[in-house]
Amino acid sequence: MEPQQQAGSGDAPPKQVAQAMDRLGRAARLIAEIRLGADRILEALLVSNENPRLSEKAAELTLGEEDAMRRHFLDLRTVGKQLEDSGVLSGALRSRGNSWGLHMPLVCPDGAVVAYAWKRQLAGQAGASAVDRARLALKAFSDQKRRFFPQLEDDQLNRSNNDTIKFPPTKRPRLLHRPTQSPNIDSTEQKPMLADILKSIQTEAPGVTISTYQRLEWSKRAESLALDQPKEQILSNLSGSFNEVAVIELVASGVFRVLVSLHPAGSTDPDAVAFFSPNEGGSYLHSRGMSVHHVFKHVTEYADKALQYFQSSDPNKALSHLLSWICSHQSLFTKNCSKCCKLLAMDKSLALLLPPVHRPYLLNSKDHDQDFATAYHIGCSSYDV
Amino acid sequence: MTVKWLMHFQPNQGTTLTSQVMAEACAVAESFPGVSRDGRWRSAMTFYRAVPRDQSLPAPSDLPRDLIGISLHDLPNEYLFVMRSQRLILRAHSSVQTVMDKLQSYKGRFFINFEGLQYKWGDFKLRIGKCLYNPNEALRGIVMEVEYLPLSSMDKSQRVMEEFYEIWREAVASKLLAGQFINTEVNFVEYGLGDSYTPQHTAVLYGMCVVQVIASSNKNQ
Numbered sequence: 001m002e003p004q005q006q007a008g009s010g011d012a013p014p015k016q017v018a019q020a021m022d023r024l025g026r027a028a029r030l031i032a033e034i035r036l037g038a039d040r041i042l043e044a045l046l047v048s049n050e051n052p053r054l055s056e057k058a059a060e061l062t063l064g065e066e067d068a069m070r071r072h073f074l075d076l077r078t079v080g081k082q083l084e085d086s087g088v089l090s091g092a093l094r095s096r097g098n099s100w101g102l103h104m105p106l107v108c109p110d111g112a113v114v115a116y117a118w119k120r121q122l123a124g125q126a127g128a129s130a131v132d133r134a135r136l137a138l139k140a141f142s143d144q145k146r147r148f149f150p151q152l153e154d155d156q157l158n159r160s161n162n163d164t165i166k167f168p169p170t171k172r173p174r175l176l177h178r179p180t181q182s183p184n185i186d187s188t189e190q191k192p193m194l195a196d197i198l199k200s201i202q203t204e205a206p207g208v209t210i211s212t213y214q215r216l217e218w219s220k221r222a223e224s225l226a227l228d229q230p231k232e233q234i235l236s237n238l239s240g241s242f243n244e245v246a247v248i249e250l251v252a253s254g255v256f257r258v259l260v261s262l263h264p265a266g267s268t269d270p271d272a273v274a275f276f277s278p279n280e281g282g283s284y285l286h287s288r289g290m291s292v293h294h295v296f297k298h299v300t301e302y303a304d305k306a307l308q309y310f311q312s313s314d315p316n317k318a319l320s321h322l323l324s325w326i327c328s329h330q331s332l333f334t335k336n337c338s339k340c341c342k343l344l345a346m347d348k349s350l351a352l353l354l355p356p357v358h359r360p361y362l363l364n365s366k367d368h369d370q371d372f373a374t375a376y377h378i379g380c381s382s383y384d385v
Numbered sequence: 386m387t388v389k390w391l392m393h394f395q396p397n398q399g400t401t402l403t404s405q406v407m408a409e410a411c412a413v414a415e416s417f418p419g420v421s422r423d424g425r426w427r428s429a430m431t432f433y434r435a436v437p438r439d440q441s442l443p444a445p446s447d448l449p450r451d452l453i454g455i456s457l458h459d460l461p462n463e464y465l466f467v468m469r470s471q472r473l474i475l476r477a478h479s480s481v482q483t484v485m486d487k488l489q490s491y492k493g494r495f496f497i498n499f500e501g502l503q504y505k506w507g508d509f510k511l512r513i514g515k516c517l518y519n520p521n522e523a524l525r526g527i528v529m530e531v532e533y534l535p536l537s538s539m540d541k542s543q544r545v546m547e548e549f550y551e552i553w554r555e556a557v558a559s560k561l562l563a564g565q566f567i568n569t570e571v572n573f574v575e576y577g578l579g580d581s582y583t584p585q586h587t588a589v590l591y592g593m594c595v596v597q598v599i600a601s602s603n604k605n606q
Contacts, residue, residue: 253538254536254537254538254540254541254580254581255536255538255541277534277535277536278536278537278538279387279535279536279537291535293508293534293535294507294508295508295535296535333536333541333542333544333545334541334544342548343544343545343548344545344548344549344552346417346418346552348418350419350507351418351419351507352419352506352507352508353506353507353508353509353549353552354507354508355545
């Protein structure tokens with residue numbers, strides 16, 4: 001074997017990682033050689049059994065193989081020792097302080113070699129949400145296409161779309177019978193005004209205080225929340241003119257603070273939503289930000305899906321549906337899960353205790369009695385919802 | 386400030402409290418998946434007694450005879466006083482302790498230290514600690530503080546904390562500890578405290594809890 005360069009602690013982490021990968025490769029080759037050697041020995045035994053004339057030759061071969069095998073085993077032992085010392089098999093170097101963010105390659109119990117220990121988890125997680133988002137994007141795009149480009153409607157495409165995308169059965173007739181609209185013609189359905197939507201939400205959910213802000217106004221307020229939490233909830237701060245409203249803030253005292261951004265400003269088209277704790281403050285408090293608390297992180301992720309659903313299934317009323325759905329979260333910390341009837345549940349994969357953070361957002365065809373009344377833990381909610 | 390509940394360990398009838406129980410309680414906390422140890426914590430409590438200026442005159446009745454002073458682990462720059470008889474709480478800068486020493490109107494009679502381990506579990510923070518009587522470091526009790534970070538309203542977090550308490554009690558019972566954790570129930574309205582959680586709430590909780598701890602340790606000795 002050529003003289004080994006020992007990866008001392010003086011070597012930079014990338015070199016150590018590269019050497020570890022190199023050694024793993026060598027170990028794999030040695031194991032392959034050993035397997036081949038074992039095969040050859042067995043073959044020689046078989047041949048000598050069937051054909052006694054060739055037994056001497058077979059014996060020579062066997063001895064030769066035995067030598068080779070012994071050498072391979074010794075080499076494998078050396079490589080194994082080196083790998084063990086460099087922490088590959090035990091993942092011991094994962095928490096080294098100055099490892100430049102790199103980790104030694106890890107040999108997982110099922111035999112897979114992972115160059116970076118966290119990559120596996122990331123790949124799994126990214127995969128799942130990518131599928132979700134791709135599916136929702138496909139739904140959204142095909143609906144928009146059907147609405148704005150009816151002349152391009154392809155029967156075959158339609159049929160295959162309806163097969164692959166999971167639509168709740170009651171939804172399908174409504175979409176197909178909707179009057180075709182193009183952006184230039186006045187829509188037959190009147191788009192509700194922002195002021196009306198907000199008023200109706202306030203009557204629907206008196207426990208939630210709604211305020212509107214322009215973009216810059218909100219940034220200032222977010223910063224001020226970091227410095228000083230208002231003791232009592234300020235009265236609702238609705239702008240005089242709704243033409244430039246870009247941020248809607250919904251506060252349920254002691255429960256949540258939700259931010260919804262509108263794009264373009266002054267319209268009734270929501271474009272992002274985020275949930276926060278009422279005691280959070282700072283410049284990260286905006287509709288595309290993320291709370292530091294796990295419970296609100298999960299509700300926000302779910303809210304993203306709800307928003308995309310509302311936008312794709314009923315764009316004119318997306319904002320009112322979204323706001324109603326948000327207001328139903330006032331009971332986030334008091335309503336039991338509709339499946340297991342408990343409030344807190346241990347989520348095994350996340351290793352967290354969470355209240356039910358998934359509230360189904362599917363709309364019925366008669367949408368005036370929508371109350372979004374059920375709630376589920378992450379583990380209790382069915383996949384479609 | 387985020388909501389906290391405070392519990393103390395009540396040993397079973399006839400058993401004595403040892404530091405083994407503290408280790409067992411920590412083991413229960415560590416047995417939940419996703420729990421990570423987050424360092425140590427330390428709070429200190431002083432029981433003050435009034436020192437009458439003039440021994441011959443009777444003490445004025447409106448002045449409290451006993452005073453509890455608390456220094457909390459998460460507020461190192463502050464010192465809180467609790468007057469249980471008058472249901473008053475005072476929040477002061479930590480240098481008030483030197484003022485008390487100089488004034489000598491109240492003298493510290495005995496001291497209790499709380500110290501132990503802190504754990505983070507998702508949105509919860511758990512602190513399990515020993516309650517040590519200062520002069521001789523005798524173990525008087527074991528306390529556990531549970532904090533739920535997303536909420537500051539007592540009312541809104543009530544159900545969450547109750548369920549957590551149940552989960553904790555079940556875990557402790559299943560690990561066969563020689564006793565159980567009892568939650569400290571306080572009527573905060575009597576102290577003039579509202580729904581929004583503050584350090585004053587913590588001070589009252591500790592005051593009440595220590596009384597119960599001392600009572601139960603006296604009973605068991």
